[in-house]
Amino acid sequence: MKNTAILLAAGKSLRMGTGFNKTLIEVDGRPLLWYSLRILEQCELIDEIVLVVQRDMVGYVDDYIVKGYGFKKVSRIVEGGSERQFSVFNGLSAVEYADVVVVHDGARPLITEQMIRDVIEVAYEVGATAVGVPLKDTVKVIGENNMVKYTPDRRSLWAIQTPQAFRFEILKDAHEKAIEEGYVATDDCALVEKIGKSVKIVEGDYKNIKVTTPEDLVILEALISI
Numbered sequence: 017m018k019n020t021a022i023l024l025a026a027g028k029s030l031r032m033g034t035g036f037n038k039t040l041i042e043v044d045g046r047p048l049l050w051y052s053l054r055i056l057e058q059c060e061l062i063d064e065i066v067l068v069v070q071r072d073m074v075g076y077v078d079d080y081i082v083k084g085y086g087f088k089k090v091s092r093i094v095e096g097g098s099e100r101q102f103s104v105f106n107g108l109s110a111v112e113y114a115d116v117v118v119v120h121d122g123a124r125p126l127i128t129e130q131m132i133r134d135v136i137e138v139a140y141e142v143g144a145t146a147v148g149v150p151l152k153d154t155v156k157v158i159g160e161n162n163m164v165k166y167t168p169d170r171r172s173l174w175a176i177q178t179p180q181a182f183r184f185e186i187l188k189d190a191h192e193k194a195i196e197e198g199y200v201a202t203d204d205c206a207l208v209e210k211i212g213k214s215v216k217i218v219e220g221d222y223k224n225i226k227v228t229t230p231e232d233l234v235i236l237e238a239l240i241s242i
């Protein structure tokens with residue numbers, strides 16, 4: 017059985033406002049991308065890693081991160097797309113064959129080996145899965161002029177994270193259909209839902225934050241020091 021990870025680092029980092037890719041920000045002396053690469057590399061269930069980066073990052077990431085830190089499982093470094101979904105598609109297109117594909121945001125450095133093991137196991141059973149956590153806040157659906165339309169029952173609301181894992185054919189089919197239909201979503205599970213396949217959520221960890229805005233770096237440094 018072959019399990020391939022697609023690790024995403026081709027975003028624009030607009031909300032971080034750094035002016036350069038946030039996965040290259042140094043945290044505790046190492047680039048953000050190093051953290052998730054290390055966990056994927058260490059996990060014995062992962063056979064290869066396809067890294068997806070912005071075009072101008074390819075050489076730097078190869079020399080200073082992949083070769084520099086001696087990561088051995090990185091099989092390809094490919095260029096990302098204009099949206100996260102297209103970056104995943106480019107990564108997927110570089111995968112010749114896999115049984116299960118694990119998609120992870122390079123901007124989520126606190127992934128654990130347990131999460132990877134959990135999503136791979138559920139992907140083999142169900143076909144598609146993601147880690148997530150029950151929402152702590154009350155959510156309201158807002159209409160025009162910030163007027164509240166309704167308040168969904170929080171007991172059924174979860175915040176979805178990565179890693180997400182899929183049987184290779186399901187993810188490929190979901191992406192190809194999304195392209196055909198011009199559908200764009202913020203995560204890969206949504207594309208699988210759209211083609212009518214089952215998706216199961218595995219309980220993850222609130223610490224598995226996505227570094228999105230500057231205050232997330234402060235939170236990350238605190239979490240790393242625990």
Ligand SMILES: Nc1ccn([C@@H]2O[C@H](COP(=O)(O)OP(=O)(O)OP(=O)(O)O)[C@@H](O)[C@H]2O)c(=O)n1
Binds near residue numbers: 028029124226
């Ligand atoms: N076109 C894109 C957009 C996002 N990502 C990756 O998807 C993950 C989640 O995206 P997000 O944190 O929202 O990153 P950015 O798109 O960089 O952020 P922003 O929307 O603020 O520009 C990140 O690891 C990011 O590098 C990607 O590979 N390609």
Ligand SMILES: C[C@](O)(CO)[C@H](O)COP(=O)(O)O
Binds near residue numbers: 100177203204
């Ligand atoms: C996939 C994801 O991490 C799930 O929470 C998230 O949707 C990606 O964020 P983006 O801002 O849409 O790129």
